[in-house]
Amino acid sequence: MELSESVQKGLQSLADATFFDMKTFSVFIEVAFRSLLSAHADRSVLDQPEFKRLDQKLLKHCHTAATTCILEGVKQNADKSTISACLEDVGFDAERTEVFYTTYQKCRSDLETLLSSLGRCPPHINDVSWRLEYCIKNGHVHKVNEPSYLISLNVENANNGGSSEDLHFSCTMEQLQDLVGKMKDAAKSLEKATQL
Amino acid sequence: MDEVDKILIHSLRQTGTDVGKDVQSVKHFTSELIVEAVVRCLRVIDPALGSGLCPSLPPGMSARFRVGMSLAQACQDLGYKGEIGYQTFLYSNEPEIRSLLMFLVEKLPRESAEASDQPAGKSALLQKSIAAQIKAQLALPWLSPSCRLPLLCKTQNPGPSHSFHSQTLSLPHCLKVPGKRQLKGKPQNTQDPQENDYHRDFLPPVTAQPSQHASVPASLLEQHAGELSAAQEWENEWNSQGLLSRLTPEEYRSRKRARLQKRIEEQLRTAAQTRPDTLGAHGSGSDLTELLQSFGGSPLIGDILAKGTRFTHTEKFTFTEEPEKAAKQMAAAANSLPSSHQSEEDLQARQQEELASLQQQLQQLSLSLEEVGGDMRQLTVSIHQVSDELKQKELSNTEEEDSVRVKKQTIYLLPDGENNLAKLQALVEGSAERVVNLAAQWEKHRAPLIDEHRRLKELCSNQAMESSRKLSEIKELHEKISQSAEEAKKKEGLYKQLITEFENLPKDISRSAYTARILEIVGNIRKQKEEITKILSDTKELQKEINSLTGKLDRTFAVTDELVFKDAKKDESVRKSYKYLAALHENCTQLIQTIEDTGTIMREIRDLEEQIETENGKKTVSNLEKILEDYKAIRQENSALAAKIREA
Numbered sequence: 001m002e003l004s005e006s007v008q009k010g011l012q013s014l015a016d017a018t019f020f021d022m023k024t025f026s027v028f029i030e031v032a033f034r035s036l037l038s039a040h041a042d043r044s045v046l047d048q049p050e051f052k053r054l055d056q057k058l059l060k061h062c063h064t065a066a067t068t069c070i071l072e073g074v075k076q077n078a079d080k081s082t083i084s085a086c087l088e089d090v091g092f093d094a095e096r097t098e099v100f101y102t103t104y105q106k107c108r109s110d111l112e113t114l115l116s117s118l119g120r121c122p123p124h125i126n127d128v129s130w131r132l133e134y135c136i137k138n139g140h141v142h143k144v145n146e147p148s149y150l151i152s153l154n155v156e157n158a159n160n161g162g163s164s165e166d167l168h169f170s171c172t173m174e175q176l177q178d179l180v181g182k183m184k185d186a187a188k189s190l191e192k193a194t195q196l
Numbered sequence: 197m198d199e200v201d202k203i204l205i206h207s208l209r210q211t212g213t214d215v216g217k218d219v220q221s222v223k224h225f226t227s228e229l230i231v232e233a234v235v236r237c238l239r240v241i242d243p244a245l246g247s248g249l250c251p252s253l254p255p256g257m258s259a260r261f262r263v264g265m266s267l268a269q270a271c272q273d274l275g276y277k278g279e280i281g282y283q284t285f286l287y288s289n290e291p292e293i294r295s296l297l298m299f300l301v302e303k304l305p306r307e308s309a310e311a312s313d314q315p316a317g318k319s320a321l322l323q324k325s326i327a328a329q330i331k332a333q334l335a336l337p338w339l340s341p342s343c344r345l346p347l348l349c350k351t352q353n354p355g356p357s358h359s360f361h362s363q364t365l366s367l368p369h370c371l372k373v374p375g376k377r378q379l380k381g382k383p384q385n386t387q388d389p390q391e392n393d394y395h396r397d398f399l400p401p402v403t404a405q406p407s408q409h410a411s412v413p414a415s416l417l418e419q420h421a422g423e424l425s426a427a428q429e430w431e432n433e434w435n436s437q438g439l440l441s442r443l444t445p446e447e448y449r450s451r452k453r454a455r456l457q458k459r460i461e462e463q464l465r466t467a468a469q470t471r472p473d474t475l476g477a478h479g480s481g482s483d484l485t486e487l488l489q490s491f492g493g494s495p496l497i498g499d500i501l502a503k504g505t506r507f508t509h510t511e512k513f514t515f516t517e518e519p520e521k522a523a524k525q526m527a528a529a530a531n532s533l534p535s536s537h538q539s540e541e542d543l544q545a546r547q548q549e550e551l552a553s554l555q556q557q558l559q560q561l562s563l564s565l566e567e568v569g570g571d572m573r574q575l576t577v578s579i580h581q582v583s584d585e586l587k588q589k590e591l592s593n594t595e596e597e598d599s600v601r602v603k604k605q606t607i608y609l610l611p612d613g614e615n616n617l618a619k620l621q622a623l624v625e626g627s628a629e630r631v632v633n634l635a636a637q638w639e640k641h642r643a644p645l646i647d648e649h650r651r652l653k654e655l656c657s658n659q660a661m662e663s664s665r666k667l668s669e670i671k672e673l674h675e676k677i678s679q680s681a682e683e684a685k686k687k688e689g690l691y692k693q694l695i696t697e698f699e700n701l702p703k704d705i706s707r708s709a710y711t712a713r714i715l716e717i718v719g720n721i722r723k724q725k726e727e728i729t730k731i732l733s734d735t736k737e738l739q740k741e742i743n744s745l746t747g748k749l750d751r752t753f754a755v756t757d758e759l760v761f762k763d764a765k766k767d768e769s770v771r772k773s774y775k776y777l778a779a780l781h782e783n784c785t786q787l788i789q790t791i792e793d794t795g796t797i798m799r800e801i802r803d804l805e806e807q808i809e810t811e812n813g814k815k816t817v818s819n820l821e822k823i824l825e826d827y828k829a830i831r832q833e834n835s836a837l838a839a840k841i842r843e844a
């Protein structure tokens with residue numbers, strides 16, 4: 001896991017006992033994780049009583065470094081050895097590494113959800129309802145006698161927080177067979193991918 | 197033998213031979229099993245060779261015979277050195293079968309252990325993990341949203357819901373590294389004190405800075421990625437060009453900044469000068485010049501103005517005239533305003549007239565300006581010419597003055613001709629001597645200076661060579677560092693991967709037990725070898741002793757015999773003792789002979805016992821019975837076939 005120089009400097013300050021003793025350190029770690037996971041921006045997240053005696057610039061720098069380090073770790077799905085190696089490189093002793101790692105493990109799944117919510121995704125199909133119609137004649141042709149399908153797909157939209165919509169379309173039987181054939185192909189190739 | 201059999205049976209099972217669970221040793225192999233095992237091994241070893249053979253033994257005797265012959269031929273083709281024929285398969289005995297199977301199993305290609313030793317590359321690893329994930333997700337059933345458990349929500353909900361939107365973050369600079377030693381000579385707190393205060397008191401923490409809280413992770417990651425890539429770019433550039441320029445990093449950076457600034461200035465300058473020729477572009481031209489003024493100092497702007505082309509001058513002229521005209525027009529317009537009841541068309545017509553007249557004036561002025569400019573140019577050219585001529589004339593003037601002076605002197609000196617000539621000659625000689633003197637002095641000075649110069653040049657070139665050598669060393673070290681870092685990373689990855697693979701491997705066969713046993717056997721063999729060598733040396737010693745004793749005996753007997761024989765002619769008792777001596781010697785020789793014979797016979801007994809054992813193992817009797825039966829069966833088949841032929 002590579003960290004940039006300013007992040008490493010911030011972590012070094014965090015490791016230093018003259019600035020952060022153990023209690024302040026644990027509170028800081030909690031605050032850092034909470035600031036990432038909270039649903040709303042909180043300007044006063046660093047206004048804890050334990051931080052009063054610290055230089056505010058240093059505090060903010062360490063906060064940036066800690067949050068960046070956490071996000072990088074979750075992004076690369078780092079295991080315990082990688083994180084411990086990285087923290088020990090910047091001077092964390094075993095106790096602080098342990099505190100960091102336990103909080104990291106606790107909040108890991110939430111952070112993963114947070115990061116995986118970035119991006120784009122087309123809507124998911126949840127349900128299908130179909131109707132078969134038979135056209136006997138229409139205004140232009142005297143005898144039509146053709147069946148066709150009316151399909152409506154119930155879709156779950158990611159962007160609007162899970163609201164569901166309906167997609168309606170109609171198709172002939174051949175087109176529907178084509179569609180079903182293509183979906184079967186997709187399912188088969190997915191199974192083939194598991195066998196690599 | 198048990199171990200060997202177990203290993204053989206295991207390998208045969210792996211080739212696909214259906215060895216029953218109760219078959220524990222090669223002794224229990226039936227002919228069918230043997231044939232099947234051999235054919236499957238042949239198929240694995242050499243598919244071309246084994247494809248023509250069938251694993252099951254046909255019922256007909258002649259067919260069986262043929263199968264046996266072809267199998268024997270195939271095994272011999274593979275290189276089996278022992279005696280092999282159809283009888284090995286049809287009428288088998290244990291040691292032959294064991295050796296044949298061991299040969300075949302050894303020939304089996306090593307499992308693609310080599311291939312799987314090669315660590316899979318990164319892309320293969322990625323594909324494997326993707327396949328594993330897909331498999332895990334396929335194993336979970338799909339549930340509709342209303343009954344989805346939170347555990348399934350992760351994989352079955354529609355995925356990302358926020359787009360990756362990052363905002364620039366404002367970070368407080370805090371470059372003071374806390375430590376025992378102070379940073380030397382790097383006063384980074386050259387920050388604006390107001391900026392300092394802002395950072396300390398008012399700057400919100402980084403997670404509160406983006407306008408939407410959902411962009412916090414995106415912004416942080418983007419910021420970090422930017423820092424990392426900038427650091428890497430700098431590394432690459434410094435390693436490739438920076439080191440070559442032999443400057444310190446700060447100097448290199450400042451030089452690069454100055455270079456880039458100059459380039460930007462030039463671009464902007466050319467853009468400002470090649471402004472299009474419409475009047476309306478004045479405003480942007482002057483804005484640009486102001487901008488340029490803020491970049492460089494005023495001398496640059498002076499240059500621009502002084503080197504202005506004719507165009508800018510014309511523009512300036514027209515611009516300076518314009519305000520006057522505009523003022524006049526404004527006055528005229530102001531005068532004409534009171535009569536505002538005039539019609540709109542009149543006003544417009546008047547404006548058009550004014551416009552036309554103004555344009556005419558403009559054209560006239562520009563024409564006159566051109567003329568004036570042309571005149572000016574001509575005049576300047578003629579001025580140049582005249583000044584050149586003047587210079588030339590002055591030069592020739594001075595030359596002529598010189599020659600006049602010389603002639604005057606000679607005329608003055610002429611009357612006292614010879615004296616003056618002698619004086620002149622003396623003068624000339626004196627000045628020649630002086631020249632020689634001065635040249636010698638100059639030489640004296642020159643030599644050490646030249647030496648000095650040479651020495652300094654050598655020093656300089658040595659230093660240049662040293663520095664280039666050091667540069668190349670530094671580059672090599674850099675390369676080595678990066679290479680070893682890469683190797684270390686690769687090896688760590690490999691190690692992790694191999695550990696996971698090792699944990700996934702099946703643990704049915706314990707390798708360590710085998711290796712321990714092999715080492716034990718090796719130790720045993722070594723001990724036995726020692727014992728054998730000891731026994732051999734003992735035997736040799738004994739044999740030597742025996743030889744020496746026999747020799748001694750013979751010699752003693754010969755001597756005694758002679759002695760006693762000599763005395764035997766005279767004395768009767770001596771003759772008797774001679775007879776006893778001879779008898780004793782004979783009996784002892786006989787005893788020795790008997791002992792030797794006993795030894796030989798015991799050895800023969802042992803050999804024969806071994807042979808009996810091996811022959812017993814060959815189950816010859818049962819094989820003979822089988823052969824007899826098969827022989828009878830073949831005779832029956834032959835007679836049946838002959839009968840069929842006779843009928844047909």
